[in-house]
Amino acid sequence: MEHEGTAAVATGSGRGVLITGAGGQLGRALAGRYPEARAWTRADWDVTVPWPGGEPPELVLHTAAWTDVDGAEDDPQGAAAVNVGGTQHAAALGAPIVVFSTDYVFDGRKREPYVESDAASPLGAYGRTKLHAEAASGERAWVVRTSWLYGPTGRNFVRTILRLGAERDEVAVVDDQRGCPTYVGHLAAAVPAIAQLPFGVYHVAGAGECTWADFAEAIFEEAGLPTRVRRITTDEFGAKAPRPAYSVLRSERGAPTLPHWRDGLRECLARVR
Numbered sequence: 001m002e003h004e005g006t007a008a009v010a011t012g013s014g015r016g017v018l019i020t021g022a023g024g025q026l027g028r029a030l031a032g033r034y035p036e037a038r039a040w041t042r043a044d045w046d047v048t049v050p051w052p053g054g055e056p057p058e059l060v061l062h063t064a065a066w067t068d069v070d071g072a073e074d075d076p077q078g079a080a081a082v083n084v085g086g087t088q089h090a091a092a093l094g095a096p097i098v099v100f101s102t103d104y105v106f107d108g109r110k111r112e113p114y115v116e117s118d119a120a121s122p123l124g125a126y127g128r129t130k131l132h133a134e135a136a137s138g139e140r141a142w143v144v145r146t147s148w149l150y151g152p153t154g155r156n157f158v159r160t161i162l163r164l165g166a167e168r169d170e171v172a173v174v175d176d177q178r179g180c181p182t183y184v185g186h187l188a189a190a191v192p193a194i195a196q197l198p199f200g201v202y203h204v205a206g207a208g209e210c211t212w213a214d215f216a217e218a219i220f221e222e223a224g225l226p227t228r229v230r231r232i233t234t235d236e237f238g239a240k241a242p243r244p245a246y247s248v249l250r251s252e253r254g255a256p257t258l259p260h261w262r263d264g265l266r267e268c269l270a271r272v273r
C-alpha cells in the first residue's frame with residue numbers, strides 16, 4: 001500500500017481540514033495545531049454512520065477510534081464498526097486522509113525495531129480492527145502507525161500513573177513489554193510534514209524505548225513523587241487482551257522523527273500541572 005501522491009494539493013488548510021474524534025487526546029492536539037480546522041467530536045459525527053453532509057473536506061485527519069484494547073476482546077464487532085467502518089466512511093469523503101494506526105498490528109516477536117515493511121500479525125481484536133482499518137483507508141492515505149500515546153487530557157498511562165502515585169506508596173507495573181511512548185503534541189506537530197510525503201504507511205513514534213515500568217518510574221521522577229514501582233510480568237498483570245512484548249517502531253521510509261519520549265513526558269507534565 002504505497003501510492004505516490006501529489007501531496008502538494010493534499011496538505012489542506014483552514015476549514016478545509018476535518019478532524020474526526022476531536023474529543024480524544026490526539027484529536028485535541030491536532031485541533032491545537034490546526035486552529036481553523038473543523039474539529040468534530042463524536043457528537044458532531046458518529047463515524048459508524050456515513051458522513052452527515054456539508055462542505056466536503058480537502059484533508060481528513062482521522063483520529064476517531066475504538067481505543068479500548070481489552071474491551072475490543074469482548075465486543076470485536078463494536079470495535080470493528082468504529083475502526084473499520086469509521087475509516088471506510090472517512091475515506092469515502094474522497095479527500096486525502098491521515099489515518100492513525102498502532103504498534104499493536106505487530107505480534108512483538110522481533111527484538112529489533114519494527115519498520116514499515118515488516119509483516120503485521122496482530123495478537124488481539126483491537127490490532128486486527130486497526131489492520132483492517134489500514135486496508136480500508138483507500139489509495140490517498142497516509143497510514144501513521146504510532147504507539148503508547150499520552151497527553152495532558154483523556155485516558156492514558158501518564159494520567160493513570162499520576163493518579164495512582166498520589167494514592168499509593170507502590171504501584172505494580174508491567175516490565176516485559178517494550179515500546180515507544182509518544183507524546184500527542186509531538187505527533188500532531190509532525191502531521192503537516194507527513195502530509196507532504198507520498199501516500200503510504202509510516203512509523204512515527206517517540207524516540208528512545210522503554211518498558212511500562214521504566215515509563216512509570218520516569219513519570220514519578222519527573223513529577224517529584226516518592227512512589228515506588230514494583231516490576232511485574234504481563235502474566236501477573238493479567239489483562240484481557242494479549243499485547244506485543246516488543247513493539248518499538250522506526251521508519252525506513254523517511255517519516256519525521258519525533259523527540260525522545262522523556263522530553264515529551266516533561267512537556268506533557270508541564271501541561272498537566
Ligand SMILES: NC(=O)c1ccc[n+]([C@@H]2O[C@H](COP(=O)([O-])OP(=O)(O)OC[C@H]3O[C@@H](n4cnc5c(N)ncnc54)[C@H](OP(=O)(O)O)[C@@H]3O)[C@@H](O)[C@H]2O)c1
Binds near residue numbers: 045062082146147148
Ligand atoms: N492511545 C494509544 O496509545 C494509541 C496508540 C497507537 C495508536 N493509537 C491510535 O491513535 C488514534 C488516536 O488515539 P487517541 O489515543 O487519541 O484515542 P482516544 O483518546 O481514545 O480518542 C478517540 C476519540 O474517538 C472518539 N470516538 C470513538 N468512537 C467514535 C465514533 N463512533 N464516532 C466518532 N468518534 C468516536 C472517542 O470519543 P468518546 O470519548 O466519546 O468515546 C474519542 O474522542 C486512534 O486511531 C488510535 O487507534 C492510539
